[in-house]
Amino acid sequence: MSPENLNQSPDSDVGSLNFEETRLTLGLPGVECRGCKSGVKRGFSETVDLNLGSSSSGCGGGDDDKRSSGENDVLDSAKPPAAKAQVVGWPPVRASRKNAMKSCKYVKVAVDGAPYLRKVDLEMYNTYQQLLSALEDMFSCFTIRNYLNERKIMDQVNGVEYVPTYEDKDGDWMLIGDVPWKMFVESCKRLRLMKSSEAIGLAPRTPSKNSSTS
Amino acid sequence: MESYSKRKRECPSSPESTQPSSFPDEVLERVLALLTSHKDRSSVSLVCKDWYNAERWSRTRVFIGNCYSVSPEILARRFPNIRCVILKGKPRFSDFNLVPHNWGADIHAWLVAFANNYPFLEELRLKRMAVNDESLEFLALNFPNFKVLSLLSCDGFSTDGLAAITTHCKNLTELDIHENGVEDRSGNWLSCFPESFTSLEVLNYANLSSEVNFDALERLVSRCKSLKVLKVNKSISLEQLQRLLVRAPQLVELGTGTFVQELTPRQCAELESAFNNCKNIHTLSGLWEATVLHLPALYPACSNLTFLNLSYAALQSGELAKLLAHCPRLQRLWVLDTVEDKGLEAVGSNCPLLEELRVFPADPFDEEIIHGVTEAGFLAVSFGCRRLHYVLYFCRQMTNAAVATIVQNCPDFTHFRLCIMNPGQPDYLTNEPMDEAFGAVVRTCTKLQRLSVSGLLTDLTFEYIGNYAKNLEVLSVAFAGSSDWGMQCVLGGCSKLRKLEIRDCPFGNLALLSGLEKYESMRSLWMSACKLTMSGCRRLAREMPRLNVEVMKEDGSDDGHADKVYVYRTVAGPRRDAPPSVLTL
Numbered sequence: 001m002s003p004e005n006l007n008q009s010p011d012s013d014v015g016s017l018n019f020e021e022t023r024l025t026l027g028l029p030g031v032e033c034r035g036c037k038s039g040v041k042r043g044f045s046e047t048v049d050l051n052l053g054s055s056s057s058g059c060g061g062g063d064d065d066k067r068s069s070g071e072n073d074v075l076d077s078a079k080p081p082a083a084k085a086q087v088v089g090w091p092p093v094r095a096s097r098k099n100a101m102k103s104c105k106y107v108k109v110a111v112d113g114a115p116y117l118r119k120v121d122l123e124m125y126n127t128y129q130q131l132l133s134a135l136e137d138m139f140s141c142f143t144i145r146n147y148l149n150e151r152k153i154m155d156q157v158n159g160v161e162y163v164p165t166y167e168d169k170d171g172d173w174m175l176i177g178d179v180p181w182k183m184f185v186e187s188c189k190r191l192r193l194m195k196s197s198e199a200i201g202l203a204p205r206t207p208s209k210n211s212s213t214s
Numbered sequence: 215m216e217s218y219s220k221r222k223r224e225c226p227s228s229p230e231s232t233q234p235s236s237f238p239d240e241v242l243e244r245v246l247a248l249l250t251s252h253k254d255r256s257s258v259s260l261v262c263k264d265w266y267n268a269e270r271w272s273r274t275r276v277f278i279g280n281c282y283s284v285s286p287e288i289l290a291r292r293f294p295n296i297r298c299v300i301l302k303g304k305p306r307f308s309d310f311n312l313v314p315h316n317w318g319a320d321i322h323a324w325l326v327a328f329a330n331n332y333p334f335l336e337e338l339r340l341k342r343m344a345v346n347d348e349s350l351e352f353l354a355l356n357f358p359n360f361k362v363l364s365l366l367s368c369d370g371f372s373t374d375g376l377a378a379i380t381t382h383c384k385n386l387t388e389l390d391i392h393e394n395g396v397e398d399r400s401g402n403w404l405s406c407f408p409e410s411f412t413s414l415e416v417l418n419y420a421n422l423s424s425e426v427n428f429d430a431l432e433r434l435v436s437r438c439k440s441l442k443v444l445k446v447n448k449s450i451s452l453e454q455l456q457r458l459l460v461r462a463p464q465l466v467e468l469g470t471g472t473f474v475q476e477l478t479p480r481q482c483a484e485l486e487s488a489f490n491n492c493k494n495i496h497t498l499s500g501l502w503e504a505t506v507l508h509l510p511a512l513y514p515a516c517s518n519l520t521f522l523n524l525s526y527a528a529l530q531s532g533e534l535a536k537l538l539a540h541c542p543r544l545q546r547l548w549v550l551d552t553v554e555d556k557g558l559e560a561v562g563s564n565c566p567l568l569e570e571l572r573v574f575p576a577d578p579f580d581e582e583i584i585h586g587v588t589e590a591g592f593l594a595v596s597f598g599c600r601r602l603h604y605v606l607y608f609c610r611q612m613t614n615a616a617v618a619t620i621v622q623n624c625p626d627f628t629h630f631r632l633c634i635m636n637p638g639q640p641d642y643l644t645n646e647p648m649d650e651a652f653g654a655v656v657r658t659c660t661k662l663q664r665l666s667v668s669g670l671l672t673d674l675t676f677e678y679i680g681n682y683a684k685n686l687e688v689l690s691v692a693f694a695g696s697s698d699w700g701m702q703c704v705l706g707g708c709s710k711l712r713k714l715e716i717r718d719c720p721f722g723n724l725a726l727l728s729g730l731e732k733y734e735s736m737r738s739l740w741m742s743a744c745k746l747t748m749s750g751c752r753r754l755a756r757e758m759p760r761l762n763v764e765v766m767k768e769d770g771s772d773d774g775h776a777d778k779v780y781v782y783r784t785v786a787g788p789r790r791d792a793p794p795s796v797l798t799l
Contacts, residue, residue, distance in 0.1 A: 087718075089307065090692065092692075093574070106577075119577065123503060124530065134530075
């Protein structure tokens with residue numbers, strides 16, 4: 001998944017979150033718009049893969065490469081066991097089990113401000129509502145508020161609102177709900193619950209764009 | 215009927231005995247023929263020479279836990295009437311890529327010996343053996359009575375070899391191909407069963423990936439009226455599954471294919487009806503990609519379920535809970551950690567008869583993800599399932615206190631395999647080593663036979679094990695211990711120890727050599743990435759000639775260092791088929 005083929009704002013600073021450059025185009029939920037990428041920027045996309053202390057950089061699709069730890073170099077046994085490097089044959093899971101999960105449509109879910117990622121299997125759900133309910137269950141302090149037909153998630157404890165977004169196959173960040181469910185499952189690479197306050201510059205999509213329905 | 219090799223009468227009474235044996239030999243043989251346990255038979259053979267002979271003539275099933283501990287020739291000399299052979303080959307850590315690929319355990323020499331000595335061989339069950347297509351073809355062509363082939367964790371063969379079996383073995387009752395490294399070229403092997411072939415009782419090809427010809431499968435299932443076990447692979451759809459079930463309502467064990475598909479309401483009803491007619495199913499597996507949509511179709515078939523294998527179905531807690539509500543008789547459950555602690559609470563609530571639980575990690579290698587199960591889930595199960603005696607639990611956090619409570623709730627553990635996935639991780643609440651957890655396990659669970667330890671562990675864990683685990687037979691250790699003393703405690707204290715496998719621990723020559731006397735009473739010892747040197751291994755080999763001491767060298771490692779060491783007792787002497795990277799000292 002490479003960002004090179006996108007129009008990145010030349011001012012976007014890969015090393016920091018630069019929200020001023022972020023412009024997400026929105027469609028009102030239910031408007032179908034195939035492949036409407038223009039105007040969607042991912043100025044923060046590379047930085048979204050958060051500094052969670054992990055060694056992976058930016059690419060959710062890179063998961064599969066890590067699975068075959070058997071092919072990695074043998075960890076020097078003199079290293080302290082706390083090192084997070086890949087160790088041959090550890091955890092002791094058989095090869096046939098490693099392959100079992102590959103076909104599921106698992107995507108990572110990041111929540112702004114939360115210290116860890118979760119994963120959901122998009123194949124489990126048939127509608128956006130089901131997905132959002134599941135996210136609500138997972139990050140149990142949230143409730144879903146359908147406010148003016150927009151899908152927003154509210155953290156009851158601290159009153160912060162989140163907007164569910166996702167990164168698609170082309171690396172663009174889109175608002176959840178724009179496209180038909182199946183298309184969303186097909187193209188979604190990862191999810192991010194972004195704080196509403198930081199998702200500034202959101203605007204409804206203007207009809208002058210190609211709005212052909214699928 | 216098959217002909218038995220007839221025993222020639224040897225001297226009527228052995229020179230050592232002062233009076234003739236009180237039983238005629240024929241009676242003794244008849245009586246001994248009723249013994250099935252390998253251990254019992256071994257004991258019997260030690261009583262006296264007459265009993266040894268009676269036992270060897272009456273034995274039809276032989277179990278060889280390490281294929282290099284004995285040679286095919288020795289086997290054939292002792293046991294003339296074998297019908298069934300169970301053979302295990304590579305060390306268990308070969309499952310995790312720690313053993314060189316060409317290490318050995320090739321079945322072929324055995325098959326040649328069997329063809330000469332046991333032409334009426336019926337059953338072969340292999341685990342971690344190297345099997346190639348040529349061997350499978352040889353097997354198919356040389357044993358006219360061959361009935362049962364079970365291959366577990368074997369590698370080196372392709373589906374062409376399977377085709378040889380299905381083509382030629384006219385009396386086959388069981389074909390069980392499970393978790394092997396198979397080169398999957400096509401599903402053609404299934405179509406090679408002749409149309410006249412009807413004897414199949416067990417078919418398991420769940421871990422192959424190629425699609426078989428469905429019409430051929432459907433016809434096979436239709437005409438094999440004794441089919442009891444059917445485990446298909448992922449390429450079988452729900453619709454196809456329904457058609458198979460309709461033809462085989464007598465199934466006792468079922469492995470489904472992919473459990474998700476767009477079905478019309480009529481098709482859903484048909485599926486549910488098919489399951490409803492399968493009232494004899496006690497084992498269920500497969501269920502790839504099972505979702506809330508179609509799981510309810512299963513419910514009617516779950517009332518007699520005793521073993522549910524969900525380890526390929528990434529279920530969430532709610533789905534698992536709903537499913538378990540229909541499985542009151544469940545004794546064995548395998549799940550993925552996607553069910554999380556909440557799912558395990560449902561296990562505790564719904565499965566009072568549960569004896570075995572295995573929780574596998576859905577994402578073992580992704581460190582960013584913090585989910586899965588914790589000590590809370592294990593605790594919940596222990597409160598609800600007091601009969602639990604077998605557990606395999608992969609988790610990312612654990613506490614000493616939780617384990618102590620768990621074994622208090624379930625003191626009958628025979629198999630306790632805990633894998634805290636981050637090597638050397640302490641109790642996450644107290645930051646202390648996990649020594650007290652395993653101390654509690656060995657103190658409380660007096661029947662413990664198998665133990666796998668993990669987390670941050672000092673020599674104290676091994677002191678506990680040596681002092682208390684008097685029935686322990688198998689111990690697996692990784693990234694643990696502080697010094698040689700730990701291993702010495704285990705070798706000195708665990709009198710029934712049979713298999714010891716150790717990786718990445720600070721145990722060296724002193725520890726290795728402290729077990730000199732012990733290794734002949736064990737099946738094997740594996741030590742990798744420890745502190746052994748070649749001179750220590752050589753000394754062991756010198757002092758104990760009836761042990762094979764094998765050292766596997768890694769590329770580019772220090773010459774004096776013994777990277778991987780495998781020690782096992784044998785009556786067959788050093789093996790002659792080792793590859794260059796394996797030195798037998």
